[in-house]
Amino acid sequence: MSGFSFQTTYEKEKDMLRDITLGQYYPEDSFIHKLDPRVKFAGTILYIVTLFLFKTFWGFIPVVLFLAATVAISKVPAKFIFKGMKPMLFLLIFMVIVNLLTTKGEELWSWWKISITKEGLRNAGFMGLRLVLLVTGSSLMTYTTTPTALTAALERIFAPLKIFRFPVHDIAMMMSIALRFIPILLEETDKIMKAQLARGADFETGNIFKRAKAMLPILVPLFVSAFRRAGDLAQAMEARCYHGGEGRTKLHPLKYSLRDLAAFAVMAGYLAVIIIVP
Amino acid sequence: MGIKLEHVSHIFNPGTTFEKAALRNICLEIGEGEFIGLIGHTGSGKSTLVQHMNGLIKPMAGTVYYDGQDICADGFDLKKLRTEVGLVFQYPEYQLFETSVTKDVLFGPNNMGLPQLEAEMRTYEALKAVGIDEDLLDASPFDLSGGQKRRVAIAGVLAMKPKVLILDEPAAGLDPGGRREILDMIAGIRRERNISVVLVSHSMEDVAEYVDRIIVMNDGYIAMDGTPHEVFTHGEELEEMGLDVPDVTRLVMRLKAEGVNVRTDIFTMEQAEEELKKLTR
Numbered sequence: 001m002s003g004f005s006f007q008t009t010y011e012k013e014k015d016m017l018r019d020i021t022l023g024q025y026y027p028e029d030s031f032i033h034k035l036d037p038r039v040k041f042a043g044t045i046l047y048i049v050t051l052f053l054f055k056t057f058w059g060f061i062p063v064v065l066f067l068a069a070t071v072a073i074s075k076v077p078a079k080f081i082f083k084g085m086k087p088m089l090f091l092l093i094f095m096v097i098v099n100l101l102t103t104k105g106e107e108l109w110s111w112w113k114i115s116i117t118k119e120g121l122r123n124a125g126f127m128g129l130r131l132v133l134l135v136t137g138s139s140l141m142t143y144t145t146t147p148t149a150l151t152a153a154l155e156r157i158f159a160p161l162k163i164f165r166f167p168v169h170d171i172a173m174m175m176s177i178a179l180r181f182i183p184i185l186l187e188e189t190d191k192i193m194k195a196q197l198a199r200g201a202d203f204e205t206g207n208i209f210k211r212a213k214a215m216l217p218i219l220v221p222l223f224v225s226a227f228r229r230a231g232d233l234a235q236a237m238e239a240r241c242y243h244g245g246e247g248r249t250k251l252h253p254l255k256y257s258l259r260d261l262a263a264f265a266v267m268a269g270y271l272a273v274i275i276i277v278p
Numbered sequence: 279m280g281i282k283l284e285h286v287s288h289i290f291n292p293g294t295t296f297e298k299a300a301l302r303n304i305c306l307e308i309g310e311g312e313f314i315g316l317i318g319h320t321g322s323g324k325s326t327l328v329q330h331m332n333g334l335i336k337p338m339a340g341t342v343y344y345d346g347q348d349i350c351a352d353g354f355d356l357k358k359l360r361t362e363v364g365l366v367f368q369y370p371e372y373q374l375f376e377t378s379v380t381k382d383v384l385f386g387p388n389n390m391g392l393p394q395l396e397a398e399m400r401t402y403e404a405l406k407a408v409g410i411d412e413d414l415l416d417a418s419p420f421d422l423s424g425g426q427k428r429r430v431a432i433a434g435v436l437a438m439k440p441k442v443l444i445l446d447e448p449a450a451g452l453d454p455g456g457r458r459e460i461l462d463m464i465a466g467i468r469r470e471r472n473i474s475v476v477l478v479s480h481s482m483e484d485v486a487e488y489v490d491r492i493i494v495m496n497d498g499y500i501a502m503d504g505t506p507h508e509v510f511t512h513g514e515e516l517e518e519m520g521l522d523v524p525d526v527t528r529l530v531m532r533l534k535a536e537g538v539n540v541r542t543d544i545f546t547m548e549q550a551e552e553e554l555k556k557l558t559r
């Protein structure tokens with residue numbers, strides 16, 4: 001199963017598509033998957049907050065342990081968790097370099113106008129680790145929660161905003177549809193791309209204008225199909241008498257269970273540890 | 279010469295819960311001028327298989343040869359391969375993008391870098407071959423009917439003058455009349471241009487009377503490969519694989535089961551008529 005050195009013009013583009021893991025659910029039967037989506041949402045927010053609570057490198061130890069334990073329990077392969085990092089790689093490197101070069105302080109090493117300081121090294125390390133942990137941690141939530149469950153949770157959490165006439169239901173519905181469509185549209189893009197490649201299309205060579213123009217044979221059919229799907233969906237929803245959130249009940253109302261209480265307890269313990277470390 | 283697959287396997291998303299073996303150890307040769315029907319139930323790997331034939335998917339194991347050359351080898355000209363092995367995708371009408379029918383069909387020939395005149399000649403020839411009227415040439419492809427769109431999309435591949443033409447479910451989603459028209463048209467093009475054609479379908483009835491050779495796929499492997507007569511002698515196995523045998527075949531199979539002495543490798547009305555007449559004699 002090895003020995004492939006060749007990359008078609010298409011393979012590269014496809015790899016790019018595959019890296020977009022947003023809204024991707026990884027079906028498994030685990031404790032984390034079975035948690036109430038509200039708990040997972042709260043847990044993710046808590047986790048992100050804790051990333052910014054500590055000032056020394058010791059703080060990373062409980063965070064990494066917590067994340068590693070959660071990933072292990074979720075049974076999502078670590079490979080997937082890190083894949084979410086790939087599109088962020090450029091941003092990560094950029095931030096690390098900027099931090100490294102612009103922080104003033106005790107000089108460690110210098111050459112021409114560039115100087116690296118002790119504080120810069122520390123800031124860059126902090127920044128980089130935080131970003132990696134942030135992305136991997138939040139992608140765990142999308143891997144273990146179906147888009148439907150996630151929006152149901154958001155709808156419940158933000159329900160109080162309804163008194164200010166904020167269209168909570170509509171926004172939640174729009175979000176769940178958008179999330180649902182991401183994989184569909186990715187698949188569609190993949191198909192259209194292949195079909196145009198079969199007609200000799202070339203997405204790789206030429207200057208930036210030529211390449212932008214080469215995207216047209218993909219973008220036009222993609223938009224046409226997106227609008228067609230949107231129209232079909234709207235009709236299907238109307239045919240089932242959808243008329244917004246008023247008086248709408250849920251087939252599976254969200255309910256906390258003992259499992260969720262246990263998760264809350266673990267989260268509280270985790271928060272305590274983070275606050276206690278120097 | 280032609281296309282040759284040796285022990286080709288392909289697994290989607292290996293090592294994850296989405297893992298799916300789409301092709302298992304496929305060995306296959308497509309010679310010049312053959313007319314082949316590739317049949318299999320939904321998800322049996324037909325589309326995956328044909329995308330290996332023009333290098334859109336690379337095999338995870340095994341080798342694909344075109345004219346004796348390994349298409350995965352360094353320096354192999356994949357772009358040229360794709361013009362010689364023309365692949366029309368399932369529902370090709372969703373890939374139209376230009377402002378006029380002619381411009382859309384020109385996309386392929388232009389990508390080949392042909393001189394403008396040659397490219398235009400091929401475009402008109404192709405549009406004529408698929409039966410698009412001249413007054414539609416400047417229309418927007420989005421204003422055409424579903425059947426017309428599909429013809430334009432087929433012309434888009436035909437204009438590259440492929441030596442092997444592969445059509446993935448060309449008749450899907452059309453009414454019986456439209457199906458027959460499209461299939462008749464493809465048979466006509468094959469006769470005229472003397473090229474190899476691979477017709478992908480999940481319906482036996484559609485392709486049986488057109489092709490010279492039927493390849494039956496089941497769960498990613500080749501279950502049968504032979505002339506329509508050979509394949510239809512295994513009517514029961516076909517039904518077990520979830521494939522519809524033509525009504526006349528089912529009829530003679532039923533007769534045989536009732537103890538009537540008839541041949542069961544029958545798949546057209548004419549053959550059935552002949553066989554049944556023999557009985558009354």
Ligand SMILES: Nc1ncnc2c1ncn2[C@@H]1O[C@H](COP(=O)(O)OP(=O)(O)OP(=O)(O)O)[C@@H](O)[C@H]1O
Pocket residue numbers: 290291298299300318319320321322323324325326327368480
């Ligand atoms: N891009 C992909 N990613 C993951 N799995 C895929 C992909 N494409 C196909 N598969 C899987 O591979 C198997 C074979 O698919 P394929 O499209 O080749 O079947 P098919 O015979 O063409 O079916 P149909 O008659 O429905 O077109 C299916 O189980 C399908 O789910």
Ligand SMILES: [Mg+2]
Pocket residue numbers: 324325326368446
């Ligand atoms: Mg298919």
